[in-house]
Structures are given as structure tokens and as C-alpha cells.
Amino acid sequence: MTRVRLVALGGIVAVCFALVVVYVLQVRHAGDVSAAAAPTVATVPMATVLAGPHLVFRNAALGSDYGKLAAVTLGDPGGARALGTVSCERVYATRDAGVCVTASGGIAPTYAVSSLGADLAPTSSAPLAGLPSRARMSVDGRLVSTTTFISGHSYAASSFSTATVIRVAGRALPNLETWTTYLPDGQRLVAANRNFWGVTFGADDDTFYATAASGETTWLVRGSIKDRTMRALRTDAECPSLSPDGRHVAYKKRLGNPTPGVWRLASLDLTTGAETLLAETRNVDDQVEWRDDSSLLYALPRSGTEATTSDVWQVPSDGSGTPSVLVPFASSPAVVTAASSATRS
Template sequence: MTRGRLAVLGLVIAACVALTVVYVLQVRQAGEVRAATAPPVATVPMAGVLAAPHVVFRNTTLGTDYGKLAAVPLSDTTGPRALGSISCERVYATRSAGVCVTSSGGMAPTYAVDALDADLTKTSSAALAGLPSRARMSVDGRLVSTTTFISGHSYASSSFSTATVIRVEGKALSNLESWTTLLPDGQRLVAADRNFWGVTFAPDDDTFYATAASGGTTWLVRGSIKERTMRALRTDAECPSLSPDGRHVAYKKRLGNPTPGVWRLATLDLTTGAETLLAETRNVDDQMEWLDDSTVLYGMPRAGTEATTSDVWRVPADGSGTPTVLVPNASSPAVVTASATVPAATQTPLSSTTTPKE
């Protein structure tokens, strides 16, 4: 290549970099202006909301409270909300405990998972490696799962690596990649590119469902914590969520479309094996939550300049109906309805390094 061509290439690259910087600064400035002019969030005391059936979520209302843990009563999901003191990238809660995945921000961000008590107050914290993606708890609060991106930043990427860890009473088990996974043909999944994410727990504190992936194929797997094993049930299923009655699993799927990051929502009857596509036809990249045994919830970002704001939507799990907004300015929902006895184990501090004996 001649010096002249190298010079032209250098100018083109410099122009592209400059345009990218200008665009980023413009988007940031626009976001700061919208946040500064956003009206204040109408709030109510947290204790009153937690005393009745409610939804815990991440607040996405622009302004100083953006990202904070929040809750609204199920009786008034569009009304005033209670705001916690901590900010979360992902949140989940039960009647007895909660979990908040946090990010420090800055040029070299750090990540952590915070354990919360029944009042959604932080009790302990453990470091996380990678960008937060998913978080779930068992009904009694004894089990916590987290998924982070070790490389890449989205399931829409053609190349990414995740770390998914289950904690039992605050103690971290080994990464799911080290567990035994059997494919539909009975062969072990040993490929170097295997990944796991999106854990959801059954009430027995042993059975769980998750996503396994390798070579562009994803599987819905059912696992046993006691046995440290997983078995694939079917292909093309990601980010599962078990219904309260344990009869159905909701997940996102690609419908045979090889394009990364294009998903439809579906539910699976675990007894009959029948799969149902839901009425939500937009692309949804979220781990669903069940409002009850017949309705699922999911976060959906808004379009265009409002992309930093999202809402929690609901749609019937049987494929009927029309999607509607349940909680505006919200993401990462967790429905809390049934009472539960708080086990002493939920107060055990989270550990990043302690691993129970196999």
C-alpha cells in the first residue's frame, strides 16, 4: 500500500472515530437533559408496600432515582412507588429475602451481588466477575443464582462467554460449566464453548432449569443441585422461568431464525410437552417472571430516544390476549404474593470464594 493510500486510510479512520465520539457525547448530553428535566417520582413508604402483595423491580424513571430498587403494590402497579436506597442492574425478591446485582460504574467498573433481608435492606455483598445479566432466587430465599458476561455484552452477540453460579445459603458453588450436562442423545456436553445462563428454581431447593449453549445451539436443561448434573429437555429455549405451580416453563426462542438476538416468547407444558407461542410478537430479550399461573411479565425497553427507559409488560401464558404494560418505568420484575417463613440461613453473608463440599 502506498503512502498516499495509507494517509487517506488514516484520515478516514480518524473521521470515523471523531464522528463516533460526537455521537456518543450527543446521546449522553440528551440523556442528561431528559434526566434533569424529568418530573420527580411519586413515592410511598416501603414498609406499607411490602406488607401486601407487590412487585419488586428496578426503577427506570429518568432522574436521580434511575436504577434504584423499587416496589409497587399489585393493587396499584401504575401508582406511587416505594424506592430503596440501593441501585441495581438486576433485582429479584421473595417474601423472605432479596438480591440486588450492582455496578460501581466508572472507567473500570466493578460488580457485586448484594443479599437483602425481608425489608429489602442490604445485609452482605460478594464480588462478581463480569457484566451482570440475570439473577434469581428460590421461593424460600436459600438459593441465589447470578449470570454475568465474562466476554461479550449481550446474548445477541455471536461470541460471548458467561459465568453462572448458584449460591446455597450464601456459599458459592462451582460455575455450572464444571457440572455434568447430558444432551438429548445422552452424550456429555464437553465442548470448550459451552455456556450456561438464566437459572430458575423449583420449590424443592434442588431442581432447577437453565439454558445451556454450544456451537450456536441452545437447550432447556433441568438440573439437580445435589447431584451437580443437568439434562437437556429440548432445543431452542433460553432464559427459562418456572411457573408458581411448577407445571410450565416460560422462555424465549428464535423460531428457527439463525439471526442472533431475535426472540419470541413461549411457554412449555412440562407434563404434555406442548409448546405455546405467546401473543407478544416483538423481540424480547429478558428472563420472564410469572405474575400468576396464567400470566407472564417481562421488561421491554422503549424505542428511539427513550431506549434507556423500559416498562414491565404482561401477556397471557396460553397464547391469547394482547400485551399490556403492568408497571411503567420499570425492569427486572419479581412478584411477591405468598407469605413465607424466613429461614435463618438467609442471613448468612454471601461468599465469593467459599464452596461447599461436593
């Protein structure tokens, strides 16, 4: 009986080994195919791009540089790009600093948030819990926010849990779930299933906007870092982004659509309360970035055999115009309107 069991065990081991070999060969073949199909992207030195207004993003061109931090000049966003040394799941940058959410491979991936210098090279790193989703910085680079999925992997899921943390000069504050949040009627949001995500910062290093959610309801909230409080402004607004002049907030709306994960971009005038739907009618699941006070940037994945890559699109913020591609093979855009301090004498 023992010999029979050993023979059977040996057979199982042999089958498992064969499956592993087949899997490795398939992965290697897929990598070879991706590399062969990878587009040719012209590159330039990073210092050349950082010497003037530029756009930092995650490179989505298939090949060995897929996922790397990248940058292009705003004067020629579809032209040659500079590639950094670090790979990012999400990236953001200002004139003097940057942030890159990284992932390590393996059966149990680990994540970290890396601080970047003015030259977009890593300077330090801290562990990050959960699957990366959003990352933002204040204009001066002093404040950094990250959102990760602790459970689930999409805002379209029926059940998920997030952790959103703001760091001040590198020091992590408590998860936003522990802060005091007031609903439109003045009552506190105390539901156990409350979640927060998609922070965007004001210029005063205190005010911020974010998404709060409980059950099927989401709110646009305005927060104060000093007071550790948030107040709901309106419902059905997710992943906000504050305009450079601080007068508008853009976000994605579900528009009462019962289908989870279907959103439409909109812009809110913070003075008048008027909301404008943008000309982009496709589903956009991204935290948009303002190119300037009148236009917005966002990433859209391609379809079919190119579903693993994406492009950065642009659209006017007043509801006019037609969406167009700004940077092909890119995602997670961040606009830097001045030269990096690393390139200034």
C-alpha cells in the same frame, strides 16, 4: 530539538485537557437534560408496599433515582412506588429476602451481588466477575443464581462467554460449566465453548432449569443441585422461568430465525410437552417472571429518545390476549405474593 518536543508535548496535553473539559460539559448537559425530562413518579414508604402482595423491580424512570430498587403493590402496579437505597443492574426478591446485582462506576467498573433482607435493605455483599445479566432466587430465598458475561455483552453476539453460579445459603457453588451435562442423546456435553445462563428454581431447593449452549445450539436443561448434573429436555429455549405451580416453563425462542438476538416468548407444558407461542410478537430479550400461573411479566425497552428506559409488560401464558403495560418505567420484575416478614408482627 528538546524544546520543540516539549512545546509539542505541551500542545498535546492542552488538546487532551480541552477534550476532557468538553466531554465533562457534555455529560453534565446530558444529565441536566435527562433530569429535566424525568417523569414525575409518586412515591410511598417501602413498608407500606411490603405490607401486602407486591412487585419488586428496577426503577427505570430517568432522574436521580434511575436504577434504584423499587416496589409497587400488586393491587395498583401502575401507582405510587417505593424506592430503596441501593441501585441495581438486576434485582429479584421473595417474601423474606432479595438479591441486587450492583455496579460501581469508573473506567474499570466492578460488580457485586448484594443480599437483601426482608425490608429490601442490603445485608451483605460479595464480588461478582463480569457484566451482570440474570439473577434469580428460590421461593424460600435460600438459593440464589447469577449470570454474568465474562466476554461479550449480549446473547445475540456471535461469541460470548458466561459465568453462572448458584449460591446455597450464601455459599457459592462451582460455575455450572464444571457440572455434568447430558444431551438429548445421552452423550455428555464436553465442548470447550459451552455456556450456561438463566437459572430458575423448583420448590424443592434441588431442581432447577437453565439454558445450556454450544455453538449455535441452545437447550433447555433440568438440573439437580445435589447431583451436580443437568439433562437437556429440548432445543431452542433460552432464559427459562418456572411457573409457581411447577407445571410450565416459559422461555424465549429463536424459531429458527437466522438473525441473532431475535426471540419470541413461549410456554412449555412439562407434563404433555406441548409448547405454546405467546401473543407477544415483539422481540423480548429478558428472563420472564410469572405474575401467577396464567400470566407472564417481562421488560421491553422503549424506542427513539426514550431508549434508555423500559416498561414491564404482561401477557397471558396460554397464547391468548393482548400484551399490555403493567408498570411503566421499570425492568427486572419479581412477584412477591405475600407480605414481607419485615412488616408482619
